[in-house]
Amino acid sequence: MRRPRSPRLSRRVLLGGAAAGSLAPGAALAARAGDAAPDWMQVPGRPFREYGAPAPQEADVGREILQPYEDVSPGAGVAMTPLEDLEGTVTPNGLHFERSHNGVPAIDPLRHELLIHGEVERKLLFTPGDLLRYPMVTRILFIECAGNSFFNSNAFPLAVDEACGMIHGLVSTAEWTGVPLSLLLGDARPRRGARWLIAEGADANAMSRSLPLEKALDDVLVALYQNGERIRPEQGYPMRLVVPGWEGNLNVKWLRRLKVVEEPVYARDETSKYSDLRPDGKALQFTFPMDVKSVITRPSGGQKIAPGFLHVSGLAWSGHGAVRRVEVSTDGGNSWQTAALDGRPPLFAPVRFRMNWTWDGAPATLLSRATDQAGHRQESRAEWSARYAHGHLYHCNAIQSWRIEADGSVTNVYL
Amino acid sequence: MRRPRSPRLSRRVLLGGAAAGSLAPGAALAARAGDAAPDWMQVPGRPFREYGAPAPQEADVGREILQPYEDVSPGAGVAMTPLEDLEGTVTPNGLHFERSHNGVPAIDPLRHELLIHGEVERKLLFTPGDLLRYPMVTRILFIECAGNSFFNSNAFPLAVDEACGMIHGLVSTAEWTGVPLSLLLGDARPRRGARWLIAEGADANAMSRSLPLEKALDDVLVALYQNGERIRPEQGYPMRLVVPGWEGNLNVKWLRRLKVVEEPVYARDETSKYSDLRPDGKALQFTFPMDVKSVITRPSGGQKIAPGFLHVSGLAWSGHGAVRRVEVSTDGGNSWQTAALDGRPPLFAPVRFRMNWTWDGAPATLLSRATDQAGHRQESRAEWSARYAHGHLYHCNAIQSWRIEADGSVTNVYL
Numbered sequence: 105m106r107r108p109r110s111p112r113l114s115r116r117v118l119l120g121g122a123a124a125g126s127l128a129p130g131a132a133l134a135a136r137a138g139d140a141a142p143d144w145m146q147v148p149g150r151p152f153r154e155y156g157a158p159a160p161q162e163a164d165v166g167r168e169i170l171q172p173y174e175d176v177s178p179g180a181g182v183a184m185t186p187l188e189d190l191e192g193t194v195t196p197n198g199l200h201f202e203r204s205h206n207g208v209p210a211i212d213p214l215r216h217e218l219l220i221h222g223e224v225e226r227k228l229l230f231t232p233g234d235l236l237r238y239p240m241v242t243r244i245l246f247i248e249c250a251g252n253s254f255f256n257s258n259a260f261p262l263a264v265d266e267a268c269g270m271i272h273g274l275v276s277t278a279e280w281t282g283v284p285l286s287l288l289l290g291d292a293r294p295r296r297g298a299r300w301l302i303a304e305g306a307d308a309n310a311m312s313r314s315l316p317l318e319k320a321l322d323d324v325l326v327a328l329y330q331n332g333e334r335i336r337p338e339q340g341y342p343m344r345l346v347v348p349g350w351e352g353n354l355n356v357k358w359l360r361r362l363k364v365v366e367e368p369v370y371a372r373d374e375t376s377k378y379s380d381l382r383p384d385g386k387a388l389q390f391t392f393p394m395d396v397k398s399v400i401t402r403p404s405g406g407q408k409i410a411p412g413f414l415h416v417s418g419l420a421w422s423g424h425g426a427v428r429r430v431e432v433s434t435d436g437g438n439s440w441q442t443a444a445l446d447g448r449p450p451l452f453a454p455v456r457f458r459m460n461w462t463w464d465g466a467p468a469t470l471l472s473r474a475t476d477q478a479g480h481r482q483e484s485r486a487e488w489s490a491r492y493a494h495g496h497l498y499h500c501n502a503i504q505s506w507r508i509e510a511d512g513s514v515t516n517v518y519l
Numbered sequence: 520m521r522r523p524r525s526p527r528l529s530r531r532v533l534l535g536g537a538a539a540g541s542l543a544p545g546a547a548l549a550a551r552a553g554d555a556a557p558d559w560m561q562v563p564g565r566p567f568r569e570y571g572a573p574a575p576q577e578a579d580v581g582r583e584i585l586q587p588y589e590d591v592s593p594g595a596g597v598a599m600t601p602l603e604d605l606e607g608t609v610t611p612n613g614l615h616f617e618r619s620h621n622g623v624p625a626i627d628p629l630r631h632e633l634l635i636h637g638e639v640e641r642k643l644l645f646t647p648g649d650l651l652r653y654p655m656v657t658r659i660l661f662i663e664c665a666g667n668s669f670f671n672s673n674a675f676p677l678a679v680d681e682a683c684g685m686i687h688g689l690v691s692t693a694e695w696t697g698v699p700l701s702l703l704l705g706d707a708r709p710r711r712g713a714r715w716l717i718a719e720g721a722d723a724n725a726m727s728r729s730l731p732l733e734k735a736l737d738d739v740l741v742a743l744y745q746n747g748e749r750i751r752p753e754q755g756y757p758m759r760l761v762v763p764g765w766e767g768n769l770n771v772k773w774l775r776r777l778k779v780v781e782e783p784v785y786a787r788d789e790t791s792k793y794s795d796l797r798p799d800g801k802a803l804q805f806t807f808p809m810d811v812k813s814v815i816t817r818p819s820g821g822q823k824i825a826p827g828f829l830h831v832s833g834l835a836w837s838g839h840g841a842v843r844r845v846e847v848s849t850d851g852g853n854s855w856q857t858a859a860l861d862g863r864p865p866l867f868a869p870v871r872f873r874m875n876w877t878w879d880g881a882p883a884t885l886l887s888r889a890t891d892q893a894g895h896r897q898e899s900r901a902e903w904s905a906r907y908a909h910g911h912l913y914h915c916n917a918i919q920s921w922r923i924e925a926d927g928s929v930t931n932v933y934l
Contacts, residue, residue, distance in 0.1 A: 141721075141725065142626075142630065142631070142721060142775075144624040144625050144626050144627070144721065144723075145624065145721055145722065145723055145725060146723070147723060148592060148593075148594050148621050148622045148723050149594045149619065149621060149622025149623040149624045149625065149722055149723055150594065150622050150623050150625070151584075151586065151593040151594045151596075151622055151623075152582065152584045152586070152594075152596065152597075152598040152617055152619070152753070153582070153598065153753070154581030154582050154584065154598070155573075155580075155581050155582070155613040155614065156612060156613040156614070156615070156751050156752075156753055157613065157751070158570075158612075158748060158749065158751060159628070159749065159750075159751065159752050159756045159757075161627075161628055162748070162749050165570075165748065165749070166569030166570050167567070167568070167569050167570070169566075169567045169569065171566065171567070177563060178563075178566040179563050179564045179565065179566045179567075181566075181567065182567075183567040183568065183569070189748070189749075190744070190747040190748060191655065191657065191696040191743070191744040191747065192657040192694045192695075192696040192744055192746070192747050193657065193694065193747070194609065194694040194746045194747045195746075195747050196611070196612055196746045196747050196748045197571060197573075197611055198570045198571040198572065199570065199571070199747070199748065200571070202567055204564065204567070206563050206564060207563045207564025207565050207566055208564040208565050208566075209559040209560065209564040210559050210564065210565070211557075211559050212559070212576075213574070213576055215557065216557070237828065237829060237830055238830060239830050239873065239875055240606065240830060240832065240873070241861060241873075242606065242607040242608065242861045242862075242871050243862075279607045279608065279609040280607075281606040281607040281871075306556075306557060306559065306560055307560065307564055308559075308560055308561070308562060308563050308564055310556065310560060328606070329605070329606040329607055331607070331609045331610075331611045331746065332605040332606065332607050332608070332609045332610050332611050332614070333573060333577070333580065333604070333605060333611045333614065334573065334574065334577050334580070334604075335574075336571050336572070336573060336574065337571075337574050338567070338568065338571055341574045342574075360557075413652065414652060415652055415653060415654050415655060417655065446656060446657045447657075447658075456657050456696075458654065458655070460654055
């Protein structure tokens, strides 16, 4: 039998309202709880539901919605995953982040078709029903918007004080099931010289992106299921591309057409957006894999903590494969400790990292930095910013810093 | 570039309404699809939602509800996961199966408390807030009701014709996050001689089960999160036991008290139910691990298939650890082929198995049988039934047989 963990235990008793060390109040509480059953045990509970919903007491756990052009295009913007309220690595379907450029189309799945055309020997057309008879694979993968963490980029010189989800909530994780795109392309037979695909969505924005054929033939899915059930409308119902590890915008939702071509098209949404402007004024056109990133979700911005034993918990992921290591600092980056990882870090999926910490009540600054299997490690915000033009916000994987004040309040700070 | 798969491709063209082999109609369709954008691309889509929901066209994907005592206790019964509609291995929270004995209690999480008492040196009391500061771990695990697959047991001598979920839908899978029970017990310090735990739920049934202390100290969780978000009310909000691989009833929901004792209590729900009656009239009192099982979910009962290329897909799991192998038969068990597995089978979590098959249109009977790391393999329904008294239904892991008629209809048959 292992020995009791004193810090944890005394903290618990403190929460019980007693003096540190004394267990008497705990026992008193225990005696009380041993008495009468609570009122909710005195009456039969509610019966069954065909499709469940979260507890009413959790109703405030929702996606934060930003609509920068609300008057002209309310469907252009984002809905961000409340990372600070979640644990583990899977995002429930109702809270998976949304990035849409002109709203969620009302697609009739019986009329929706996926066309494969262009430089192919066989033009092919698939209904969702066709694809449901194709071989499928299942993978747990993160999808991250290239604009995620914009509040931590150098586009916001004035410090913002927001919750973790508002800063980093354009990343979510699901178990995706779909048809390997390599099978469909194998049936279409791309012609010699074809090197790229143009993927087009069936939304009012006709979202179009260029994708290297090499990646398309490697591990890309035409996904139909998300965490077991058919994909949600805002995630691309009835089908979407899932491009493991690459920027979210390439994971084209409501997938309608795949055109095999020789060169990229430099579509609007890969030139006006998602390119990286350097200090010398030159831009990187295509930045496909999302860089290694980690963020502490508990404690995080807007939360308030009490002194004593704490469990520090966060997420780490990389578009270059698996995370190899996560380090946590409680002193603003002067010293680092290796965090525990929840199991073996998977490919292109987040790993939950954890560290137990006893907070002495003095002001502190919590940071985390991840290193991936390619050897990339997160930089400070200053280091990251120096690599880009002022005002740049895409592909920001800078280290997140959480400041803990003496009163236990946690805020976003820029280091 | 891989060669096109003719069976798949010609099947697709057939669905396109053309003669087998001819691609012209496919091209015609393609041309059509290349024309005007569909109507849902002509108007802005709907804006964002704080919490999402499935597509309206998927509204019939829900849990099948059975309430055997509907008049006196509508909250006693089951809601079954529609396995035939799902893919991958994760069950979305809204569709996780329910087994409740007197409904879902309306628990106030601010007043709910977990008491650890009995043969311990320290009586401890935890609020959900206390546990949220404790160290946590995350694991993907199945939970299966001991009464699952009752329609496939020998309690139903007359063949039933039901969908896969109605027969086997009392098993679901989620990513569970919670506090290792070993930590809480370590703080409570069980006394010498203590060998069992009595877990009690805060529902109107005060569900109570005896659990060996050895398992409790091994891998049992007091779970607070399910697929990332706080546990749903029907799954035990605000906290439940999760007992990897063991029968569902031990995963006590709405966990209220844990009493450390020397002997099991033989509570009502472990004597009147969940025990295994042998032909000689003697019963096995405790059957904890759920036996190895597999079931083909597509094609399955109530579905209708067309001749040609098919993707056969199903789930396999074992309470004894990981699944090692799944075999599929298309001729009623005369011959078996090894199915492909989606990745390395995890411990106490299902693996999706897959097999491509070209159906020639002649009547056929599809079976699957799984073997786990302990060497256990599923038996036929006749073999399984012979080991128990007539009318026995618990812990049924017999092989499921699906009959495909010449018209493509699929039904449950007993072999």
